[in-house]
């Protein structure tokens with residue numbers, strides 16, 4: 001496959017870093033976005049001129065035009081976007097909620113994705129590009145204390161379906177990556193006890209203790225192959241990373 005250009009958000013660590021590693025190793029050019037500049041710089045130091053980045057806070061969704069302009073300045077085209085950044089916080093029950101905290105989570109999880117994808121559409125139309133949105137099981141089932149996360153991710157997942165419907169030149173898919181061994185899981189174990197039900201919290205602690213959390217590379221490789229070459233049969237749909245429908249994109 002010839003070298004393409006991909007934008008990956010939340011690429012400083014965890015799942016986004018795994019996606020970026022796969023794509024860089026496959027000789028693509030990658031444009032990384034996250035807040036932690038030293039992590040993005042370290043990735044660039046390993047891969048050189050095929051990597052560029054912008055260290056920005058996506059809570060300010062007005063940065064979207066700068067991201068697309070910088071990617072175009074660096075590489076001249078955009079073939080795909082992985083909307084991977086996301087926050088679980090605030091973990092609070094509705095009765096204890098602070099609406100401002102939810103608003104910030106929606107800015108990060110939903111509105112920044114909308115702003116970025118909107119800016120990318122003209123380039124993605126030209127390239128017949130792809131967008132992969134990172135969803136979660138919590139977008140479909142309710143978990144006590146995760147209202148902000150679950151409702152915002154449900155909205156993000158639905159955005160993918162709308163994009164698929166409105167933009168025939170673009171392929172869009174939403175992927176749930178399973179329980180992945182990243183900082184987000186640590187946050188659940190360390191900060192979720194109060195608002196989650198004891199059973200649910202204990203389940204996440206146990207998944208970690210018994211080594212059942214996924215290596216980010218497992219779902220990361222599937223997501224990377226989807227942004228490289230997702231086919232129209234997945235357009236507008238949501239899948240778990242290990243769904244049989246995605247067999248062509250999974251490790252053999």
Ligand SMILES: NC(=O)c1ccc[n+]([C@@H]2O[C@H](COP(=O)([O-])OP(=O)(O)OC[C@H]3O[C@@H](n4cnc5c(N)ncnc54)[C@H](OP(=O)(O)O)[C@@H]3O)[C@@H](O)[C@H]2O)c1
Pocket residue numbers: 009010011012013014015016033034035036037056057058059083084085086087108134135136137176177178179180181182183184185
């Ligand atoms: N881990 C799981 O079990 C799991 C399960 C289902 C879905 N997911 C989803 O997978 C995606 C990746 O999560 P992860 O598990 O890899 O979590 P993570 O380790 O916490 O990584 C989150 C990434 O998002 C970036 N980010 C967060 N807030 C940002 C902001 N305001 N502006 C710019 N970048 C921001 C972080 O970078 P900086 O801190 O450097 O900004 C980091 O690169 C998320 O969308 C998450 O909801 C994860």
